[in-house]
Amino acid sequence: xxxxxARVEAEAAVATLMRAMGVKARRAARTLAMAPDAQKAAxxxxxxxxxxxxxxxxxxxxxxxxxxxxxxxxxxSFLDRLMLNEARIExxxxxxxxxxxxxxxxxxxxxxxxxxxxxxxxxxxxxxxVIGVIFESRPNVTADAGALCLKAGNAAIxxxxxxxxxxxxLIHACLVAGLKQAGLPExxxxxxxxxxxxxxxxxxxxxxxxxxxxxxxxxxxxxARVQNEARVPVFAHLEGIVHMYVDRAADPAMALDLIxxxxxxxxxxxxxxxxxLVDARAPxxxxxxxxGLLDKGCAVRGDSATQKVDARVTPATxxxxxxxxxxxxxxxxxxxxxxxxxxxIDHYGSHHTDAxxxxxxxxxxxxxxxxxxxxxxxxxxxxxxxxxxFGFGAEIGIATGRMHARGPVGVEQLTSFNYRVHGDGQTRx
Amino acid sequence: xxxxxARVEAEAAVATLMRAMGVKARRAARTLAMAPDAQKAAxxxxxxxxxxxxxxxxxxxxxxxxxxxxxxxxxxSFLDRLMLNEARIExxxxxxxxxxxxxxxxxxxxxxxxxxxxxxxxxxxxxxxVIGVIFESRPNVTADAGALCLKAGNAAIxxxxxxxxxxxxLIHACLVAGLKQAGLPExxxxxxxxxxxxxxxxxxxxxxxxxxxxxxxxxxxxxARVQNEARVPVFAHLEGIVHMYVDRAADPAMALDLIxxxxxxxxxxxxxxxxxLVDARAPxxxxxxxxGLLDKGCAVRGDSATQKVDARVTPATxxxxxxxxxxxxxxxxxxxxxxxxxxxIDHYGSHHTDAxxxxxxxxxxxxxxxxxxxxxxxxxxxxxxxxxxFGFGAEIGIATGRMHARGPVGVEQLTSFNYRVHGDGQTRx
Numbered sequence: 001x002x003x004x005x006a007r008v009e010a011e012a013a014v015a016t017l018m019r020a021m022g023v024k025a026r027r028a029a030r031t032l033a034m035a036p037d038a039q040k041a042a043x044x045x046x047x048x049x050x051x052x053x054x055x056x057x058x059x060x061x062x063x064x065x066x067x068x069x070x071x072x073x074x075x076x077s078f079l080d081r082l083m084l085n086e087a088r089i090e091x092x093x094x095x096x097x098x099x100x101x102x103x104x105x106x107x108x109x110x111x112x113x114x115x116x117x118x119x120x121x122x123x124x125x126x127x128x129x130v131i132g133v134i135f136e137s138r139p140n141v142t143a144d145a146g147a148l149c150l151k152a153g154n155a156a157i158x159x160x161x162x163x164x165x166x167x168x169x170l171i172h173a174c175l176v177a178g179l180k181q182a183g184l185p186e187x188x189x190x191x192x193x194x195x196x197x198x199x200x201x202x203x204x205x206x207x208x209x210x211x212x213x214x215x216x217x218x219x220x221x222x223x224a225r226v227q228n229e230a231r232v233p234v235f236a237h238l239e240g241i242v243h244m245y246v247d248r249a250a251d252p253a254m255a256l257d258l259i260x261x262x263x264x265x266x267x268x269x270x271x272x273x274x275x276x277l278v279d280a281r282a283p284x285x286x287x288x289x290x291x292g293l294l295d296k297g298c299a300v301r302g303d304s305a306t307q308k309v310d311a312r313v314t315p316a317t318x319x320x321x322x323x324x325x326x327x328x329x330x331x332x333x334x335x336x337x338x339x340x341x342x343x344x345i346d347h348y349g350s351h352h353t354d355a356x357x358x359x360x361x362x363x364x365x366x367x368x369x370x371x372x373x374x375x376x377x378x379x380x381x382x383x384x385x386x387x388x389x390f391g392f393g394a395e396i397g398i399a400t401g402r403m404h405a406r407g408p409v410g411v412e413q414l415t416s417f418n419y420r421v422h423g424d425g426q427t428r429x
Numbered sequence: 430x431x432x433x434x435a436r437v438e439a440e441a442a443v444a445t446l447m448r449a450m451g452v453k454a455r456r457a458a459r460t461l462a463m464a465p466d467a468q469k470a471a472x473x474x475x476x477x478x479x480x481x482x483x484x485x486x487x488x489x490x491x492x493x494x495x496x497x498x499x500x501x502x503x504x505x506s507f508l509d510r511l512m513l514n515e516a517r518i519e520x521x522x523x524x525x526x527x528x529x530x531x532x533x534x535x536x537x538x539x540x541x542x543x544x545x546x547x548x549x550x551x552x553x554x555x556x557x558x559v560i561g562v563i564f565e566s567r568p569n570v571t572a573d574a575g576a577l578c579l580k581a582g583n584a585a586i587x588x589x590x591x592x593x594x595x596x597x598x599l600i601h602a603c604l605v606a607g608l609k610q611a612g613l614p615e616x617x618x619x620x621x622x623x624x625x626x627x628x629x630x631x632x633x634x635x636x637x638x639x640x641x642x643x644x645x646x647x648x649x650x651x652x653a654r655v656q657n658e659a660r661v662p663v664f665a666h667l668e669g670i671v672h673m674y675v676d677r678a679a680d681p682a683m684a685l686d687l688i689x690x691x692x693x694x695x696x697x698x699x700x701x702x703x704x705x706l707v708d709a710r711a712p713x714x715x716x717x718x719x720x721g722l723l724d725k726g727c728a729v730r731g732d733s734a735t736q737k738v739d740a741r742v743t744p745a746t747x748x749x750x751x752x753x754x755x756x757x758x759x760x761x762x763x764x765x766x767x768x769x770x771x772x773x774i775d776h777y778g779s780h781h782t783d784a785x786x787x788x789x790x791x792x793x794x795x796x797x798x799x800x801x802x803x804x805x806x807x808x809x810x811x812x813x814x815x816x817x818x819f820g821f822g823a824e825i826g827i828a829t830g831r832m833h834a835r836g837p838v839g840v841e842q843l844t845s846f847n848y849r850v851h852g853d854g855q856t857r858x
Binding site: 030033034107113115119121126128129212213231233251254257258260261262265346368369370372373374375376377378379380381383384389390391402403404406407408416417418419420421422423424425426427428 | 459462463536542544548550555557558641642660662680683686687689690691694775797798799801802803804805806807808809810812813815818819820831832833835836837845846847848849850851852853854855856857
């Protein structure tokens with residue numbers, strides 16, 4: 001058999017396997033849609049108990065994943081994302097319990113209206129159906145994503161990276177044991193058992209209508225592949241080119257606090273500020289912000305005005321304005337007031353999160369209304385771009401698309417709705 | 430030049446044209462997103478006045494379309510959809526004024542929550558962006574769809590059928606004149622000027638990211654093509670296999686009223702009942718419903734039990750259970766109670782609209798919760814499946830997908846949202 005033929009056969013086998021998973025997921029989703037919240041919560045609490053009971057096994061499995069990654073010569077931050085310890089497993093278990101304790105997002109009456117003919121119409125939250133989650137090295141995504149999908153009454157098909165395969169398999173086993181213990185279908189949360197890349201392609205094609213939405217969790221190249229290839233809706237953001245605009249009416253001390261926090265609290269999160277825009281009508285605001293960042297160890301790449309402020313500033317190139325550093329690096333530019341800031345964000349932004357610092361309420365109102373981003377903030381750190389900080393309990397990610405979910409995607413955003421019409425015999429004239 | 434080369438060049442020209450329309454639409458959408466409601470309403474009222482002022486011109490253009498269609502030997506109902514008269518033009522103008530008078534869907538505060546750290550977070554309705562509408566013979570869709578998109582702050586790219594091209598062009602000119610008069614960008618509502626089918630393909634590919642959603646308005650083959658080929662989200666329903674289940678606890682007189690109205694009030698609408706399921710635990714309910722339908726001129730295709738009721742009943746084939754007749758024809762079946770009705774609907778239904786007739790509140794609650802359709806009704810005619818009947822003012826269509834919009838799609842469903850966070854200097858710990 002030629003290599004080519006072998007590949008074709010392998011892909012056909014993966015397609016068959018994945019489509020069968022889709023059919024099972026759809027069947028499980030029908031049961032889940034009707035499952036009372038107590039049952040879903042019981043499954044999640046049982047899974048949490050299972051994680052705690054199997055800490056040693058999970059650590060052993062994870063050590064295998066880590067050793068294999070080390071043998072391949074993978075890097076520090078990658079290993080850090082992959083590595084589990086007792087605290088991280090406990091955090092995973094506690095996370096499952098937190099999701100269990102959230103209010104049931106299914107069955108919420110989102111709207112209710114009475115018609116003149118006596119019909120009463122309700123819009124009621126229902127599950128979305130089947131959610132495909134494609135992730136990379138973090139094994140905890142298995143627990144988080146599976147639990148969020150379950151809480152919202154959805155079946156999940158999880159496809160983790162090969163690097164975390166052994167860890168994910170054990171975590172998944174705990175979820176399945178929890179489902180079983182609570183009397184829910186074990187197919188409610190399935191983990192793709194093959195590392196063949198064709199499996200991802202099958203999910204992106206929608207498994208014959210048995211995937212309703214795909215959520216990629218990982219780096220930019222994964223998200224880009226998913227967004228380009230998916231034939232089903234995707235909840236994702238490609239990148240967070242996050243701006244903070246410091247207006248002439250900004251309080252200088254507040255602006256300094258906010259840029260230090262927005263840029264440096266954690267540099268690797270999608271809500272980290274990447275570009276600072278300062279109002280040229282108040283040029284005195286610029287130097288303290290730039291020096292403050294430099295003094296905290298942040299590299300500053302600036303336009304000519306910014307370069308004059310401090311010798312440590314290096315020149316920004318055109319590419320800097322559209323770069324998500326995810327590191328202690330920031331680009332800084334003086335702009336001609338609010339309109340110029342809006343134009344810059346419109347041109348270079350990624351529709352994720354942007355903030356204004358100002359004491360001028362009218363300027364703030366314009367910024368919040370005109371910046372076309374999922375999250376816009378006034379006088380607050382951009383690092384609040386997070387479902388937990390929004391009070392959503394937990395999030396499966398942050399979406400920048402305009403359809404269905406936008407911003408932090410929590411359990412409520414993982415639901416759909418239908419209309420329920422209550423009559424007493426009304427006919428339409 | 431070969432025919433093949435000519436075709437390639439024609440397609441390239443269409444692609445260039447369409448993508449330029451996309452760029453212009455996106456630019457217009459930015460302005461529309463900020464436009465006050467009064468300005469959008471003024472544009473629509475001016476367009477309505479324009480339609481009334483140009484009745485004679487529109488009738489002349491329409492006569493040209495109708496003559497061309499007749500020359501091609503097209504059929505009665507097709508011609509009826511194509512044909513305009515003074516009353517229909519007046520209805521179009523009044524429709525624009527009705528949409529103008531709706532509450533502004535943009536800027537609605539959909540949710541507001543206060544965080545313990547003092548942050549106030551609002552979820553605010555924003556436009557979706559650019560909407561592509563692909564329609565067939567009805568020229569009035571130009572006005573309806575263009576107006577609904579505009580009211581929700583969206584730019585529209587309208588692609589009508591060749592049959593109605595002359596009529597649509599004049600109606601579109603009235604919309605553009607209205608936009609101009611109100612000081613809004615003329616590119617806010619664009620009509621595709623070419624009848625080349627490649628234009629539809631370009632819209633379905635998303636015009637380089639400049640189409641956010643596509644709405645097909647037309648027959649099943651158009652919707653199927655759009656659903657199969659679109660690389661962007663689609664608001665649509667392929668068909669309405671609408672069921673009415675008459676439970677053993679139904680009031681017989683109410684059930685008769687509801688089936689006559691649900692099936693026969695208008696047979697060509699997507700909310701028309703296509704299948705009647707009767708509870709086998711109350712077989713006496715069957716005959717009066719079947720005879721009532723037959724006596725009103727409705728053909729009945731029944732299972733063996735139904736055939737025994739009346740000699741006029743013809744046997745139903747397997748295909749009947751998944752046929753949308755859109756005509757005075759109904760399929761009828763005796764089912765073993767609620768569970769069997771739910772199973773039948775799950776198997777044969779189209780997730781559009783389904784109803785139960787019963788005096789048993791528990792049975793009704795189960796039906797409304799378990800039938801996975803956009804609209805589910807208890808003791809009401811299925812013909813209420815309509816945005817106007819829901820109080821939405823007008824609808825661009827009915828969607829059966831689970832993402833974003835489901836059921837009647839009115840101006841509120843043509844919006845997205847973002848999060849606006851108000852702080853006073855909060856940093857994240």
